[in-house]
Amino acid sequence: MIYLLQEELSKKVMDVNDIASYLPIGIQIVCAAGLVAFLMLVTHLLGPKRKTADKLQSFTSGIESHGDARQPVAIKYFLVAILFVLFDVEVIFFYPYAVNFKGLGWSGFWAVLLFVGFFLCGFIYIIKKGALKWEE
Amino acid sequence: MQNITDNIHDWLYATFNPTIAMLIEFAIIGALAIGLFAMLGLVLIYMERKVSAVMQLRLGPNRVGPKGIFQTTADTLKLIVKEGMTPNGVDKLLFNLAPFIVMIVAMVVLAPLMFAKGFQIWDINIGVFFITAVSSLSVIGILMAGWASNNKYSLLGAMRSGAQIVSYELSAGLSILAVIVLTGSLKLSEIITSQENGWWIFKGHLPVWIAFIIFIIAVTAETNRAPFDLAEAESELTAGFHTEYSGMKFALFFLAEYVNIFVVCALGATLFLGGWMPLHFGTGTKFNEVMDYIPSSVWFFGKTFFLIFVIMWFRWTFPRLRIDQLLNLEWKYLLPISMINLLLATFIAIMKWHF
Numbered sequence: 001m002i003y004l005l006q007e008e009l010s011k012k013v014m015d016v017n018d019i020a021s022y023l024p025i026g027i028q029i030v031c032a033a034g035l036v037a038f039l040m041l042v043t044h045l046l047g048p049k050r051k052t053a054d055k056l057q058s059f060t061s062g063i064e065s066h067g068d069a070r071q072p073v074a075i076k077y078f079l080v081a082i083l084f085v086l087f088d089v090e091v092i093f094f095y096p097y098a099v100n101f102k103g104l105g106w107s108g109f110w111a112v113l114l115f116v117g118f119f120l121c122g123f124i125y126i127i128k129k130g131a132l133k134w135e136e
Numbered sequence: 137m138q139n140i141t142d143n144i145h146d147w148l149y150a151t152f153n154p155t156i157a158m159l160i161e162f163a164i165i166g167a168l169a170i171g172l173f174a175m176l177g178l179v180l181i182y183m184e185r186k187v188s189a190v191m192q193l194r195l196g197p198n199r200v201g202p203k204g205i206f207q208t209t210a211d212t213l214k215l216i217v218k219e220g221m222t223p224n225g226v227d228k229l230l231f232n233l234a235p236f237i238v239m240i241v242a243m244v245v246l247a248p249l250m251f252a253k254g255f256q257i258w259d260i261n262i263g264v265f266f267i268t269a270v271s272s273l274s275v276i277g278i279l280m281a282g283w284a285s286n287n288k289y290s291l292l293g294a295m296r297s298g299a300q301i302v303s304y305e306l307s308a309g310l311s312i313l314a315v316i317v318l319t320g321s322l323k324l325s326e327i328i329t330s331q332e333n334g335w336w337i338f339k340g341h342l343p344v345w346i347a348f349i350i351f352i353i354a355v356t357a358e359t360n361r362a363p364f365d366l367a368e369a370e371s372e373l374t375a376g377f378h379t380e381y382s383g384m385k386f387a388l389f390f391l392a393e394y395v396n397i398f399v400v401c402a403l404g405a406t407l408f409l410g411g412w413m414p415l416h417f418g419t420g421t422k423f424n425e426v427m428d429y430i431p432s433s434v435w436f437f438g439k440t441f442f443l444i445f446v447i448m449w450f451r452w453t454f455p456r457l458r459i460d461q462l463l464n465l466e467w468k469y470l471l472p473i474s475m476i477n478l479l480l481a482t483f484i485a486i487m488k489w490h491f
Contacts, residue, residue, distance in 0.1 A: 024165075024258040025247055031166040032243035035173070036236050036388060040220070043384035047219040056224045058287040059379055068225075069288045077295045080463060084302040087471070091309045094478065095265060098316040101482060109486055116479060123472065132467050134460035 079131055090119055141255060165257060173243055173395060178208045180394040183441075184448055191452040218383035223286075226380065230284035235381075235388040237277035242392040245271050245399045250324050252412050252433035263324040264316065267403055268309055271358070274396065275301040278367065278377050281389070285380040293376025296459055297367030301358055303466040308354035310474035314347035314481040315340070315407045328411040333419045335410035341489065343481035348408045350474050355400035356447055357462070359393065363454035364462060397444060405439035412436040 058065050093115070101108050126132075144164075148157040182197070182205060189196025197204030222228060248263035250256040260266060275298055282294020316322060318340055319330045336344050357364035368376030378389045405411060412432035416424045457465070 021260070025244060027162055027166060028169060028244050028247050028257070029240055031169055032240040033236060035170050035243075036239045039216070039384050039388065040232070040235075043216050043218070043220050046217045047383060049219060051221075055221065058223050058225060058285070059374065060288070061374060065287075069286045069291055070283065071288075071291075073291065073295050077299045080299040080303060083467075084306065087306050088302075088309075091306055091313075094310070094313050095316070095322070098313045098482075099320060099322060101317060101485070102320050106486065109482055112482065113479065116475060119475065120472070127468065132460075132463060134463075 076134060083126065083131065086122075090115075169243065169246065169257065172246070173391075176395055176398050177391040178212070180398060180444065181208045181211075181390070183444070184394075187445065187448045188452065191449070212387065215384055215387040220383040220385055223380050225286040227284040227286070230280050231380075232385075234277045234281035234284060235385050235392075237280065238274055238392040239388050241270060241274045241277065242395040242399070246395070248324055249399065249402050250328060250406065250411055251436055252431070255433070256325065259323065259325050261321075261323050264312060264322045264327070264403070264407070267399070268305070268312065271396065271399065272301065272305050274392070277392075281381070282377040285377070287380050289373045289375070289379045290377050293367045293369075293373045293379070297360060297377060299459070300360070300364060300366060300462060303463055304354040304357040304364075304470075307350050307466060307470040307474040308358060310471075310478050311347035311351040311354065312403075312407060314343050314474075314478050317478070317481045317485050318344070324406055324411070328406060328413050331410040331413050332416060334417055335408065335413065335415070337408045338417075340481075341484060343477050343484055344408065346473065346477045347481070348404070350470055350477070351404055351408070352443070352446065353470065354466075355404065356450055357466070359396045359400060359447075361397065361447055362451035363456050365451075365456065366459055366462060369456060397447060398440065401443035401447065402436070402440045404443050405436065409439045409443075410435075411439075 058069070094112075097104070097108065097112055101112075104111075145161070148160055151157070152160065185207070186196045186204075188194075197207035200206040200210045222231060245267055247258040248256070248260055248266055250259075278297045278301075279294045282290040282292075282297070285291070315327070315336050318336060319327045321327060321330070331339070333339075337348055340347075360367045366376075367373075368378070373379070378386055381389060410416075412435050414424070414427035414430055414432070414435050416427065418424070
Protein backbone atom coordinates (compact mmCIF):
# COMPACT_ATOMS: atom_id res chain seq x y z
CA MET A 1 0.00 0.00 0.00
CA ILE A 2 2.85 2.37 0.65
CA TYR A 3 3.88 1.25 -2.78
CA LEU A 4 0.76 3.07 -3.92
CA LEU A 5 1.45 5.80 -1.50
CA GLN A 6 4.83 6.24 -3.10
CA GLU A 7 3.20 7.10 -6.38
CA GLU A 8 1.27 9.73 -4.51
CA LEU A 9 4.51 11.09 -3.09
CA SER A 10 6.42 10.86 -6.32
CA LYS A 11 3.82 13.03 -8.01
CA LYS A 12 4.82 15.74 -5.59
CA VAL A 13 8.57 15.28 -5.42
CA MET A 14 9.40 13.67 -8.80
CA ASP A 15 12.97 12.93 -7.75
CA VAL A 16 13.46 9.30 -6.67
CA ASN A 17 16.45 10.16 -4.55
CA ASP A 18 14.53 12.70 -2.59
CA ILE A 19 14.43 12.11 1.14
CA ALA A 20 10.63 11.81 1.02
CA SER A 21 10.82 8.54 -0.90
CA TYR A 22 12.54 7.06 2.15
CA LEU A 23 9.60 7.95 4.35
CA PRO A 24 8.18 4.39 4.41
CA ILE A 25 11.39 3.10 5.92
CA GLY A 26 11.21 5.76 8.61
CA ILE A 27 7.73 4.57 9.52
CA GLN A 28 8.92 0.99 9.55
CA ILE A 29 11.76 1.85 11.96
CA VAL A 30 9.38 3.72 14.26
CA CYS A 31 6.95 0.76 14.22
CA ALA A 32 9.72 -1.73 15.00
CA ALA A 33 11.18 0.34 17.80
CA GLY A 34 7.70 0.92 19.19
CA LEU A 35 6.92 -2.80 19.15
CA VAL A 36 10.14 -3.72 20.95
CA ALA A 37 9.70 -0.95 23.50
CA PHE A 38 6.10 -2.04 24.09
CA LEU A 39 7.05 -5.69 24.60
CA MET A 40 9.92 -4.78 26.93
CA LEU A 41 7.61 -2.55 28.96
CA VAL A 42 4.87 -5.19 29.17
CA THR A 43 7.25 -7.89 30.30
CA HIS A 44 8.78 -5.48 32.79
CA LEU A 45 5.36 -4.73 34.29
CA LEU A 46 3.99 -8.30 34.25
CA GLY A 47 7.07 -10.26 35.22
CA PRO A 48 8.07 -10.93 38.84
CA LYS A 49 11.08 -9.12 40.26
CA ARG A 50 12.85 -11.27 42.80
CA LYS A 51 16.53 -10.54 42.65
CA THR A 52 18.96 -12.65 44.63
CA ALA A 53 22.74 -12.52 44.53
CA ASP A 54 23.05 -16.05 43.12
CA LYS A 55 20.53 -15.40 40.40
CA LEU A 56 22.30 -12.31 39.16
CA GLN A 57 25.63 -14.04 38.67
CA SER A 58 26.66 -14.56 35.08
CA PHE A 59 25.97 -18.09 33.88
CA THR A 60 28.98 -20.38 33.61
CA SER A 61 27.35 -23.82 33.72
CA GLY A 62 27.45 -24.03 37.50
CA ILE A 63 31.13 -23.22 37.98
CA GLU A 64 31.97 -20.01 39.78
CA SER A 65 32.95 -17.37 37.26
CA HIS A 66 36.51 -16.10 37.42
CA GLY A 67 37.46 -12.57 36.56
CA ASP A 68 36.20 -10.29 33.88
CA ALA A 69 34.91 -11.93 30.72
CA ARG A 70 36.06 -9.09 28.50
CA GLN A 71 39.49 -10.50 27.84
CA PRO A 72 41.51 -10.24 24.66
CA VAL A 73 40.27 -12.68 21.99
CA ALA A 74 42.21 -14.31 19.17
CA ILE A 75 43.59 -11.83 16.64
CA LYS A 76 42.25 -14.02 13.83
CA TYR A 77 38.73 -12.69 14.33
CA PHE A 78 39.90 -9.15 13.72
CA LEU A 79 41.94 -10.26 10.75
CA VAL A 80 38.81 -11.72 9.21
CA ALA A 81 36.97 -8.47 9.90
CA ILE A 82 39.71 -6.43 8.18
CA LEU A 83 39.75 -8.77 5.19
CA PHE A 84 35.99 -8.45 5.00
CA VAL A 85 36.24 -4.67 4.77
CA LEU A 86 38.73 -4.96 1.89
CA PHE A 87 36.74 -7.51 -0.05
CA ASP A 88 33.36 -6.00 0.61
CA VAL A 89 34.47 -2.78 -1.03
CA GLU A 90 35.32 -4.83 -4.09
CA VAL A 91 31.92 -6.49 -4.06
CA ILE A 92 30.25 -3.11 -3.79
CA PHE A 93 32.16 -1.97 -6.89
CA PHE A 94 30.36 -4.69 -8.79
CA TYR A 95 26.88 -3.33 -8.08
CA PRO A 96 27.03 -0.36 -10.47
CA TYR A 97 28.73 -2.57 -13.06
CA ALA A 98 26.09 -5.29 -12.78
CA VAL A 99 23.28 -2.79 -13.28
CA ASN A 100 24.90 -0.97 -16.19
CA PHE A 101 26.89 -3.66 -17.94
CA LYS A 102 24.49 -4.10 -20.85
CA GLY A 103 25.36 -0.58 -21.97
CA LEU A 104 29.08 -1.11 -21.40
CA GLY A 105 29.36 -4.24 -23.54
CA TRP A 106 32.72 -5.87 -24.22
CA SER A 107 34.92 -2.98 -23.08
CA GLY A 108 33.19 -3.10 -19.68
CA PHE A 109 33.72 -6.84 -19.54
CA TRP A 110 37.49 -6.53 -20.17
CA ALA A 111 37.72 -3.82 -17.52
CA VAL A 112 36.00 -6.04 -14.99
CA LEU A 113 38.17 -8.98 -15.98
CA LEU A 114 41.21 -6.86 -15.19
CA PHE A 115 39.63 -5.84 -11.89
CA VAL A 116 38.94 -9.44 -10.93
CA GLY A 117 42.53 -10.26 -11.95
CA PHE A 118 43.87 -7.73 -9.43
CA PHE A 119 41.38 -8.99 -6.90
CA LEU A 120 42.60 -12.57 -7.29
CA CYS A 121 46.24 -11.45 -6.98
CA GLY A 122 45.47 -9.90 -3.61
CA PHE A 123 43.46 -12.93 -2.67
CA ILE A 124 46.26 -15.38 -3.48
CA TYR A 125 48.66 -13.14 -1.53
CA ILE A 126 46.63 -13.31 1.67
CA ILE A 127 46.16 -17.07 1.35
CA LYS A 128 49.92 -17.58 0.83
CA LYS A 129 50.65 -15.23 3.71
CA GLY A 130 48.65 -17.58 5.93
CA ALA A 131 45.99 -15.10 7.01
CA LEU A 132 43.48 -17.92 7.37
CA LYS A 133 45.67 -20.47 9.16
CA TRP A 134 44.15 -21.05 12.58
CA GLU A 135 46.48 -23.74 13.82
CA GLU A 136 49.58 -21.85 14.97
CA MET B 137 -4.40 -8.49 -3.93
CA GLN B 138 -3.80 -5.61 -6.29
CA ASN B 139 -7.54 -4.90 -6.42
CA ILE B 140 -7.92 -4.95 -2.65
CA THR B 141 -5.11 -2.49 -2.05
CA ASP B 142 -6.26 -0.26 -4.89
CA ASN B 143 -9.81 -0.23 -3.56
CA ILE B 144 -8.74 0.62 -0.02
CA HIS B 145 -6.45 3.31 -1.35
CA ASP B 146 -9.13 4.87 -3.55
CA TRP B 147 -11.75 4.69 -0.85
CA LEU B 148 -9.48 6.38 1.69
CA TYR B 149 -8.59 9.17 -0.67
CA ALA B 150 -12.22 9.64 -1.71
CA THR B 151 -13.51 9.77 1.86
CA PHE B 152 -10.87 11.81 3.65
CA ASN B 153 -8.58 14.63 2.65
CA PRO B 154 -5.11 13.53 1.41
CA THR B 155 -3.19 14.16 4.64
CA ILE B 156 -5.58 12.19 6.85
CA ALA B 157 -5.87 9.45 4.24
CA MET B 158 -2.10 9.15 4.13
CA LEU B 159 -1.90 8.97 7.91
CA ILE B 160 -4.56 6.24 7.97
CA GLU B 161 -2.58 4.30 5.37
CA PHE B 162 0.52 4.63 7.53
CA ALA B 163 -1.41 3.24 10.49
CA ILE B 164 -2.77 0.30 8.46
CA ILE B 165 0.66 -0.52 7.08
CA GLY B 166 2.27 -0.30 10.50
CA ALA B 167 -0.36 -2.65 11.93
CA LEU B 168 0.04 -5.06 9.00
CA ALA B 169 3.82 -5.10 9.32
CA ILE B 170 3.68 -5.83 13.06
CA GLY B 171 0.98 -8.45 12.48
CA LEU B 172 3.05 -10.15 9.80
CA PHE B 173 6.07 -10.05 12.05
CA ALA B 174 4.25 -11.71 14.95
CA MET B 175 2.62 -14.29 12.68
CA LEU B 176 5.95 -15.17 11.09
CA GLY B 177 7.54 -15.73 14.46
CA LEU B 178 4.75 -18.01 15.65
CA VAL B 179 4.39 -19.96 12.41
CA LEU B 180 8.10 -20.45 11.79
CA ILE B 181 8.88 -21.65 15.31
CA TYR B 182 5.96 -24.07 15.16
CA MET B 183 7.15 -25.23 11.74
CA GLU B 184 10.71 -25.69 12.98
CA ARG B 185 9.54 -27.85 15.86
CA LYS B 186 7.26 -29.94 13.69
CA VAL B 187 9.88 -30.42 10.97
CA SER B 188 12.45 -31.43 13.58
CA ALA B 189 9.95 -33.83 15.08
CA VAL B 190 9.15 -35.46 11.76
CA MET B 191 12.82 -35.86 10.92
CA GLN B 192 13.49 -37.51 14.26
CA LEU B 193 10.35 -39.69 14.15
CA ARG B 194 8.72 -37.84 17.05
CA LEU B 195 5.32 -36.19 17.30
CA GLY B 196 6.48 -32.73 18.26
CA PRO B 197 4.19 -30.27 20.08
CA ASN B 198 0.68 -31.79 20.23
CA ARG B 199 -0.93 -30.68 23.49
CA VAL B 200 -2.05 -27.05 23.06
CA GLY B 201 -4.77 -26.84 20.43
CA PRO B 202 -5.32 -29.27 17.56
CA LYS B 203 -1.92 -30.73 16.52
CA GLY B 204 -0.33 -28.27 18.92
CA ILE B 205 -0.78 -25.22 16.70
CA PHE B 206 -1.18 -22.89 19.69
CA GLN B 207 2.01 -24.13 21.33
CA THR B 208 4.10 -21.17 20.21
CA THR B 209 1.40 -18.70 21.25
CA ALA B 210 1.37 -20.26 24.70
CA ASP B 211 5.18 -20.11 24.81
CA THR B 212 5.12 -16.42 23.91
CA LEU B 213 2.58 -15.67 26.64
CA LYS B 214 4.74 -17.56 29.11
CA LEU B 215 7.83 -15.63 28.08
CA ILE B 216 6.01 -12.31 28.48
CA VAL B 217 5.20 -12.98 32.13
CA LYS B 218 8.74 -14.16 32.93
CA GLU B 219 11.22 -12.07 34.84
CA GLY B 220 13.49 -10.07 32.55
CA MET B 221 16.78 -10.23 34.41
CA THR B 222 19.76 -7.95 33.99
CA PRO B 223 22.65 -9.82 35.65
CA ASN B 224 25.43 -8.14 37.60
CA GLY B 225 28.39 -6.86 35.68
CA VAL B 226 26.61 -6.32 32.36
CA ASP B 227 26.73 -3.06 30.47
CA LYS B 228 23.10 -2.10 31.09
CA LEU B 229 22.67 0.26 28.15
CA LEU B 230 24.18 -2.02 25.50
CA PHE B 231 22.55 -5.08 27.04
CA ASN B 232 19.09 -3.60 26.59
CA LEU B 233 19.84 -1.89 23.30
CA ALA B 234 20.95 -5.06 21.51
CA PRO B 235 17.44 -6.62 21.15
CA PHE B 236 16.21 -3.32 19.72
CA ILE B 237 18.89 -3.28 17.03
CA VAL B 238 18.40 -6.91 16.06
CA MET B 239 14.63 -6.52 15.87
CA ILE B 240 14.62 -3.20 14.02
CA VAL B 241 17.00 -4.61 11.41
CA ALA B 242 14.87 -7.73 10.94
CA MET B 243 11.73 -5.68 10.55
CA VAL B 244 13.13 -2.96 8.29
CA VAL B 245 14.44 -5.56 5.85
CA LEU B 246 10.87 -6.74 5.29
CA ALA B 247 9.96 -3.44 3.66
CA PRO B 248 11.16 -3.90 0.04
CA LEU B 249 9.90 -7.49 -0.26
CA MET B 250 7.04 -8.12 -2.66
CA PHE B 251 4.52 -10.45 -1.05
CA ALA B 252 2.08 -10.70 -3.93
CA LYS B 253 1.27 -8.93 -7.16
CA GLY B 254 1.11 -5.23 -6.31
CA PHE B 255 1.51 -5.88 -2.60
CA GLN B 256 4.69 -4.34 -1.39
CA ILE B 257 5.43 -1.88 1.37
CA TRP B 258 8.21 -0.01 -0.36
CA ASP B 259 9.24 -0.30 -3.99
CA ILE B 260 12.65 1.35 -4.07
CA ASN B 261 15.04 1.33 -7.02
CA ILE B 262 17.85 -0.11 -4.87
CA GLY B 263 15.74 -2.87 -3.26
CA VAL B 264 18.24 -5.75 -3.37
CA PHE B 265 21.10 -3.50 -2.34
CA PHE B 266 19.03 -2.22 0.56
CA ILE B 267 18.33 -5.75 1.81
CA THR B 268 21.97 -6.85 1.67
CA ALA B 269 23.15 -3.63 3.27
CA VAL B 270 20.67 -3.52 6.14
CA SER B 271 20.61 -7.23 6.93
CA SER B 272 24.34 -7.12 7.65
CA LEU B 273 23.68 -4.59 10.41
CA SER B 274 22.33 -7.35 12.62
CA VAL B 275 25.91 -8.39 13.34
CA ILE B 276 26.26 -5.16 15.33
CA GLY B 277 23.37 -6.20 17.56
CA ILE B 278 24.89 -9.64 18.08
CA LEU B 279 28.35 -8.30 18.92
CA MET B 280 26.73 -5.77 21.23
CA ALA B 281 24.81 -8.49 23.06
CA GLY B 282 27.89 -10.67 23.40
CA TRP B 283 30.14 -7.91 24.64
CA ALA B 284 27.62 -6.39 27.03
CA SER B 285 26.76 -9.71 28.69
CA ASN B 286 30.14 -9.99 30.46
CA ASN B 287 30.05 -13.74 30.00
CA LYS B 288 32.77 -15.76 28.32
CA TYR B 289 30.32 -17.91 26.40
CA SER B 290 28.55 -14.84 25.09
CA LEU B 291 31.74 -13.11 24.03
CA LEU B 292 33.03 -16.17 22.21
CA GLY B 293 29.70 -16.72 20.51
CA ALA B 294 29.51 -13.11 19.41
CA MET B 295 33.06 -13.15 18.04
CA ARG B 296 32.42 -16.31 16.07
CA SER B 297 29.15 -14.95 14.81
CA GLY B 298 30.78 -11.69 13.74
CA ALA B 299 33.52 -13.43 11.76
CA GLN B 300 31.03 -15.81 10.21
CA ILE B 301 28.37 -13.30 9.18
CA VAL B 302 30.78 -10.86 7.59
CA SER B 303 32.59 -13.64 5.72
CA TYR B 304 29.55 -15.24 4.20
CA GLU B 305 28.12 -11.91 3.23
CA LEU B 306 30.73 -11.65 0.48
CA SER B 307 29.66 -14.73 -1.39
CA ALA B 308 25.97 -14.05 -0.71
CA GLY B 309 26.43 -10.62 -2.29
CA LEU B 310 28.31 -12.03 -5.28
CA SER B 311 25.75 -14.74 -5.95
CA ILE B 312 22.96 -12.16 -5.83
CA LEU B 313 24.93 -10.12 -8.36
CA ALA B 314 24.90 -13.03 -10.82
CA VAL B 315 21.13 -12.55 -11.11
CA ILE B 316 21.37 -8.75 -11.09
CA VAL B 317 23.68 -8.97 -14.11
CA LEU B 318 21.00 -10.87 -16.02
CA THR B 319 18.14 -8.55 -15.03
CA GLY B 320 20.04 -5.26 -15.02
CA SER B 321 17.96 -3.85 -12.18
CA LEU B 322 18.08 -3.75 -8.40
CA LYS B 323 14.36 -3.07 -8.11
CA LEU B 324 12.55 -6.14 -6.80
CA SER B 325 9.41 -5.53 -8.85
CA GLU B 326 11.48 -5.34 -12.04
CA ILE B 327 13.42 -8.46 -11.16
CA ILE B 328 10.12 -10.31 -10.79
CA THR B 329 8.65 -9.01 -14.05
CA SER B 330 11.84 -10.06 -15.85
CA GLN B 331 10.93 -13.66 -14.96
CA GLU B 332 7.60 -13.55 -16.74
CA ASN B 333 8.71 -16.10 -19.35
CA GLY B 334 10.47 -18.42 -16.93
CA TRP B 335 12.24 -18.19 -13.61
CA TRP B 336 15.96 -17.39 -13.56
CA ILE B 337 16.77 -20.82 -12.23
CA PHE B 338 15.47 -22.21 -15.54
CA LYS B 339 16.57 -19.39 -17.82
CA GLY B 340 20.01 -18.67 -16.48
CA HIS B 341 21.94 -21.90 -17.17
CA LEU B 342 25.00 -22.85 -15.16
CA PRO B 343 25.92 -19.52 -13.50
CA VAL B 344 22.48 -19.15 -11.91
CA TRP B 345 22.50 -22.73 -10.64
CA ILE B 346 25.90 -22.22 -9.04
CA ALA B 347 24.79 -18.87 -7.67
CA PHE B 348 21.65 -20.44 -6.19
CA ILE B 349 23.60 -23.15 -4.38
CA ILE B 350 26.14 -20.65 -3.06
CA PHE B 351 23.35 -18.32 -2.02
CA ILE B 352 21.60 -21.03 0.00
CA ILE B 353 24.85 -22.01 1.75
CA ALA B 354 25.77 -18.41 2.44
CA VAL B 355 22.40 -17.39 3.88
CA THR B 356 22.32 -20.48 6.07
CA ALA B 357 25.59 -19.25 7.54
CA GLU B 358 24.45 -15.65 7.68
CA THR B 359 21.37 -16.47 9.71
CA ASN B 360 23.47 -18.59 12.09
CA ARG B 361 21.63 -21.77 11.23
CA ALA B 362 22.99 -25.28 11.64
CA PRO B 363 25.42 -26.58 10.33
CA PHE B 364 26.91 -23.11 10.75
CA ASP B 365 25.37 -22.34 14.15
CA LEU B 366 28.71 -21.84 15.91
CA ALA B 367 27.46 -18.62 17.45
CA GLU B 368 25.07 -20.56 19.65
CA ALA B 369 26.60 -24.02 19.61
CA GLU B 370 24.64 -25.53 22.52
CA SER B 371 27.13 -28.24 23.32
CA GLU B 372 30.03 -25.87 23.88
CA LEU B 373 28.68 -22.35 24.46
CA THR B 374 25.34 -23.00 26.25
CA ALA B 375 23.39 -20.50 24.14
CA GLY B 376 26.15 -18.39 22.62
CA PHE B 377 25.65 -14.66 22.48
CA HIS B 378 22.25 -14.74 24.22
CA THR B 379 23.25 -16.88 27.21
CA GLU B 380 22.51 -14.07 29.67
CA TYR B 381 19.21 -13.03 28.14
CA SER B 382 16.01 -14.30 29.64
CA GLY B 383 12.26 -13.82 29.24
CA MET B 384 11.10 -11.49 26.53
CA LYS B 385 14.56 -10.18 25.66
CA PHE B 386 15.59 -13.69 24.69
CA ALA B 387 12.32 -14.11 22.79
CA LEU B 388 13.11 -11.00 20.77
CA PHE B 389 16.44 -12.45 19.63
CA PHE B 390 14.73 -15.69 18.77
CA LEU B 391 11.99 -13.92 16.83
CA ALA B 392 14.48 -11.78 14.92
CA GLU B 393 16.42 -14.89 13.95
CA TYR B 394 13.36 -16.52 12.44
CA VAL B 395 12.28 -13.37 10.65
CA ASN B 396 15.78 -13.14 9.19
CA ILE B 397 15.43 -16.66 7.86
CA PHE B 398 12.15 -15.67 6.27
CA VAL B 399 13.67 -12.56 4.70
CA VAL B 400 16.65 -14.33 3.15
CA CYS B 401 14.45 -17.15 1.85
CA ALA B 402 12.02 -14.63 0.42
CA LEU B 403 14.93 -12.87 -1.28
CA GLY B 404 16.16 -16.18 -2.68
CA ALA B 405 12.66 -17.00 -3.90
CA THR B 406 12.39 -13.58 -5.53
CA LEU B 407 15.74 -13.65 -7.28
CA PHE B 408 15.95 -17.26 -8.39
CA LEU B 409 12.43 -18.67 -8.27
CA GLY B 410 10.42 -15.74 -9.55
CA GLY B 411 8.83 -14.30 -6.39
CA TRP B 412 5.08 -14.15 -6.88
CA MET B 413 5.43 -15.01 -10.57
CA PRO B 414 3.61 -18.28 -11.37
CA LEU B 415 5.48 -21.09 -13.10
CA HIS B 416 5.74 -19.88 -16.70
CA PHE B 417 7.42 -21.37 -19.75
CA GLY B 418 7.68 -19.00 -22.69
CA THR B 419 4.93 -16.47 -23.31
CA GLY B 420 1.22 -16.90 -23.99
CA THR B 421 1.03 -20.68 -23.71
CA LYS B 422 -1.96 -22.58 -22.29
CA PHE B 423 0.22 -23.85 -19.46
CA ASN B 424 0.90 -20.29 -18.30
CA GLU B 425 -2.81 -19.48 -18.22
CA VAL B 426 -3.55 -22.49 -16.05
CA MET B 427 -0.77 -21.51 -13.66
CA ASP B 428 -2.11 -17.96 -13.45
CA TYR B 429 -5.25 -19.23 -11.70
CA ILE B 430 -3.21 -19.90 -8.58
CA PRO B 431 -3.02 -16.61 -6.63
CA SER B 432 0.32 -14.82 -6.62
CA SER B 433 0.56 -14.76 -2.82
CA VAL B 434 0.30 -18.57 -2.75
CA TRP B 435 3.21 -18.79 -5.16
CA PHE B 436 5.34 -16.40 -3.15
CA PHE B 437 4.71 -18.02 0.23
CA GLY B 438 4.95 -21.49 -1.27
CA LYS B 439 8.42 -20.86 -2.65
CA THR B 440 9.59 -19.05 0.46
CA PHE B 441 8.39 -21.78 2.80
CA PHE B 442 9.94 -24.41 0.58
CA LEU B 443 13.32 -22.70 0.95
CA ILE B 444 12.78 -22.36 4.70
CA PHE B 445 12.02 -26.07 4.82
CA VAL B 446 15.27 -26.78 2.96
CA ILE B 447 17.22 -24.75 5.51
CA MET B 448 15.50 -26.62 8.37
CA TRP B 449 16.32 -29.86 6.61
CA PHE B 450 20.04 -28.90 6.58
CA ARG B 451 19.95 -28.67 10.33
CA TRP B 452 19.18 -32.35 10.78
CA THR B 453 21.39 -33.53 7.93
CA PHE B 454 24.83 -31.98 8.38
CA PRO B 455 27.07 -31.99 11.45
CA ARG B 456 28.32 -28.69 12.82
CA LEU B 457 31.56 -27.28 11.40
CA ARG B 458 34.54 -25.99 13.37
CA ILE B 459 35.30 -22.27 13.12
CA ASP B 460 38.44 -22.71 10.98
CA GLN B 461 36.68 -25.17 8.68
CA LEU B 462 33.83 -22.70 8.39
CA LEU B 463 36.09 -19.82 7.41
CA ASN B 464 38.11 -22.01 5.06
CA LEU B 465 34.95 -23.07 3.27
CA GLU B 466 34.06 -19.46 2.66
CA TRP B 467 37.42 -17.89 1.88
CA LYS B 468 39.09 -20.72 0.01
CA TYR B 469 36.13 -22.17 -1.90
CA LEU B 470 32.92 -20.14 -2.00
CA LEU B 471 34.48 -16.72 -2.53
CA PRO B 472 36.70 -17.60 -5.54
CA ILE B 473 33.94 -19.77 -7.03
CA SER B 474 31.33 -17.05 -6.75
CA MET B 475 33.78 -14.51 -8.19
CA ILE B 476 34.46 -16.66 -11.26
CA ASN B 477 30.77 -17.47 -11.44
CA LEU B 478 29.94 -13.79 -11.64
CA LEU B 479 32.32 -13.42 -14.58
CA LEU B 480 30.68 -16.42 -16.21
CA ALA B 481 27.27 -14.82 -15.69
CA THR B 482 28.40 -11.56 -17.32
CA PHE B 483 29.95 -13.51 -20.19
CA ILE B 484 26.75 -15.45 -20.79
CA ALA B 485 24.68 -12.29 -20.58
CA ILE B 486 26.91 -10.54 -23.13
CA MET B 487 26.78 -13.53 -25.48
CA LYS B 488 23.00 -13.69 -24.91
CA TRP B 489 23.17 -17.41 -24.22
CA HIS B 490 20.47 -17.22 -21.57
CA PHE B 491 16.87 -17.46 -22.68
